[in-house]
Amino acid sequence: MPVERVVPTPEARDLIDLVGKIADRDLAPAAAAAEEAARYPRELVRMLGRTGLLGLPYDEEFGGGAQPYDVYLQVLEELAARWATVALSVSVHGLSCWPLANYGSAEQRKRWLPDMIGGEQLGAYCLSEPHAGSDAAAMSTRAVRDGDSYVLDGTKAWITHGGIADFYSVFARTSDDGARGISCFLVPADADGLTFGAAEHKMGLTASPTTIVNLDGVRVAAERRIGDEGAGFGIALHALDAGRVGVAAVATGLAQAALDEAAAYARQREQFGRPVIGHQGVGFTLADMAASVQAARALYLAAAQRRDRGLGYRQQAAVAKLVATDNAMKVTTDAVQVLGGVGYTRDFPVERYFREAKVMQIFEGTNQIQRLVIARDLERFGE
Amino acid sequence: MKIVALVKHVPDATAERTFDDADHTTDRTGVDGLLSELDEYAIESALTVADGGDAEVVALTMGPSGAADAIKKALQMGADSGVHISDDALHGSDAPATARVLAAALRRIGDVDLVLTGMASTDGGMSVVPAMLAEHLDLAHVGFVGEFSVDDGTVRCRRDGDTASESVEAALPAIVSVTDQINEPRYPSFKGIMAAKKKPVETLSLADLDIDPSTVGLAAATSVVDEVTKRPERTQGEIVTDEGDGGTRLVEYLAAQKFV
Numbered sequence: 067m068p069v070e071r072v073v074p075t076p077e078a079r080d081l082i083d084l085v086g087k088i089a090d091r092d093l094a095p096a097a098a099a100a101e102e103a104a105r106y107p108r109e110l111v112r113m114l115g116r117t118g119l120l121g122l123p124y125d126e127e128f129g130g131g132a133q134p135y136d137v138y139l140q141v142l143e144e145l146a147a148r149w150a151t152v153a154l155s156v157s158v159h160g161l162s163c164w165p166l167a168n169y170g171s172a173e174q175r176k177r178w179l180p181d182m183i184g185g186e187q188l189g190a191y192c193l194s195e196p197h198a199g200s201d202a203a204a205m206s207t208r209a210v211r212d213g214d215s216y217v218l219d220g221t222k223a224w225i226t227h228g229g230i231a232d233f234y235s236v237f238a239r240t241s242d243d244g245a246r247g248i249s250c251f252l253v254p255a256d257a258d259g260l261t262f263g264a265a266e267h268k269m270g271l272t273a274s275p276t277t278i279v280n281l282d283g284v285r286v287a288a289e290r291r292i293g294d295e296g297a298g299f300g301i302a303l304h305a306l307d308a309g310r311v312g313v314a315a316v317a318t319g320l321a322q323a324a325l326d327e328a329a330a331y332a333r334q335r336e337q338f339g340r341p342v343i344g345h346q347g348v349g350f351t352l353a354d355m356a357a358s359v360q361a362a363r364a365l366y367l368a369a370a371q372r373r374d375r376g377l378g379y380r381q382q383a384a385v386a387k388l389v390a391t392d393n394a395m396k397v398t399t400d401a402v403q404v405l406g407g408v409g410y411t412r413d414f415p416v417e418r419y420f421r422e423a424k425v426m427q428i429f430e431g432t433n434q435i436q437r438l439v440i441a442r443d444l445e446r447f448g449e
Numbered sequence: 450m451k452i453v454a455l456v457k458h459v460p461d462a463t464a465e466r467t468f469d470d471a472d473h474t475t476d477r478t479g480v481d482g483l484l485s486e487l488d489e490y491a492i493e494s495a496l497t498v499a500d501g502g503d504a505e506v507v508a509l510t511m512g513p514s515g516a517a518d519a520i521k522k523a524l525q526m527g528a529d530s531g532v533h534i535s536d537d538a539l540h541g542s543d544a545p546a547t548a549r550v551l552a553a554a555l556r557r558i559g560d561v562d563l564v565l566t567g568m569a570s571t572d573g574g575m576s577v578v579p580a581m582l583a584e585h586l587d588l589a590h591v592g593f594v595g596e597f598s599v600d601d602g603t604v605r606c607r608r609d610g611d612t613a614s615e616s617v618e619a620a621l622p623a624i625v626s627v628t629d630q631i632n633e634p635r636y637p638s639f640k641g642i643m644a645a646k647k648k649p650v651e652t653l654s655l656a657d658l659d660i661d662p663s664t665v666g667l668a669a670a671t672s673v674v675d676e677v678t679k680r681p682e683r684t685q686g687e688i689v690t691d692e693g694d695g696g697t698r699l700v701e702y703l704a705a706q707k708f709v
Contacts, residue, residue, distance in 0.1 A: 117637075
């Protein structure tokens with residue numbers, strides 16, 4: 067069933083329709099084979115870039131689409147409903163541009179942002195480390211000032227687009243002052259000393275390369291530091307607020323795809339003389355799936371609308387990410403159940419959706435961390 | 450150089466298409482409309498020529514108010530301006546009337562070097578309007594073109610037939626209809642969507658074109674649809690269960706249907 071979307075302008079409607087058409091024609095038919103072969107669809111993402119989808123939320127002044135988040139996120143959802151890897155790629159790229167776009171100086175933005183959001187380039191966001199995942203402030207990657215540059219040493223982990231990105235937004239320690247000792251750097255892919263591990267063998271999103279990023283004496287010009295020295299952790303957390311609503315939208319699209327597949331199957335699969343959707347056990351499961359998808363969509367849009375009005379949205383982003391990804395896990399699990407035996411085979415896409423949903427409860431802050439963010443907000447309210 | 454791409458707003462071919470109960474014309478209200486996909490190849494051809502040099506691309510359509518969507522899509526793809534002929538008296542016009550009105554609009558646009566059309570509309574599917582236009586305007590027409598180039602006042606075309614390809618040249622101005630093999634129409638970009646809002650679209654009535662309304666429309670049409678019968682629902686096919694003789698029975702079936 068097509069999703070009935072509410073969008074603010076006729077142009078946003080045309081954009082959503084265009085994205086749906088591209089996703090149906092170019093993404094959906096290619097997804098299963100590329101995931102099976104662990105092949106990243108760089109050319110398709112480049113095509114999306116030329117269409118303008120890699121700069122949608124950013125300012126027109128730099129070549130962006132100046133679209134509100136409630137439109138941008140629905141674009142991500144449309145992409146995810148056909149191919150989660152591609153939607154995630156667009157979301158992570160947007161996250162990688164976020165530090166420069168929001169904390170870069172006028173000069174820095176003018177110099178680098180147009181190329182970064184112009185569609186040809188791809189970004190990566192380097193925060194996690196092997197021993198600093200949820201506790202990101204415990205990172206040990208160092209950036210030591212040396213004249214007009216910084217020298218970066220350390221290892222970043224779980225980096226989407228590792229090895230294929232054109233630029234890396236890297237967080238590194240410039241002092242030992244805990245979370246206040248972290249700074250943000252824009253590192254070009256061709257920097258000497260930047261190397262990558264092999265792609266991780268993952269359970270899902272296999273077409274999306276995730277690697278270790280090694281920084282071995284990587285010299286970065288001081289003018290590539292984004293924001294003040296020591297301001298990096300705040301930048302990272304603000305960027306993650308934006309990233310989390312992106313993941314919520316991607317998870318919603320994935321869940322919508324699972325619901326559509328399960329409902330279509332249940333309408334035509336007959337047992338005991340009628341379509342299985344007419345058996346209450348299956349029909350009610352599908353109804354709960356539909357409710358979960360719509361609840362997820364409402365939550366990410368609520369967070370987006372706060373953001374679009376310039377209101378704080380950290381708690382709402384955490385709630386949206388938590389609920390949308392937990393719901394996606396439940397909905398995709400139920401989709402496998404509705405399809406029964408064939409749902410467990412790779413001849414149908416729902417087992418892939420199920421595998422892809424799992425990581426969404428883990429990345430961009432585990433769902434335990436989302437609860438922590440929400441609980442801290444509740445705690446502060448009492449002060 | 451001025452290129453005009455003819456575009457048509459048609460009922461979505463993937464939807465259930467019907468005819469109006471009262472006058473048996475195409476039902477354009479009960480079904481979503483869109484730019485005829487075959488016209489996208491004409492727009493892409495025009496934009497390709499424009500990309501390679503200094504050319505202006507105008508999208509021209511005739512149709513009710515919804516047809517503005519076909520113009521908008523062409524503008525989003527990159528056309529520079531649009532002309533929309535819209536007049537209630539045009540309802541039910543046949544191909545000769547359509548060609549006459551489009552010819553008048555092309556004369557009014559003026560200084561047109563190249564008219565590009567699709568190979569057919571996806572609703573009427575007659576493929577005759579480009580040739581009729583050429584007669585009205587006394588221009589050369591090259592149809593079913595799979596490749597063309599424009600150079601030095603000449604359009605050089607390759608027309609692909611079932612058994613051979615022909616090379617055909619025509620002096621500009623000319624009318625060229627292109628097939629769905631000629632290119633891969635581009636998607637609009639988001640910038641294109643935003644830019645289309647600001648591009649000029651001129652709406653013309655029959656009065657603007659000096660055409661007597663009694664000479665067009667359903668009453669003036671040279672053919673009349675008396676009756677429309679819905680195609681019968683597809684019946685369930687015959688299922689052959691293979692009991693060792695499946696191949697033979699399939700051939701028997703195909704022979705009975707005179708396929709083999």
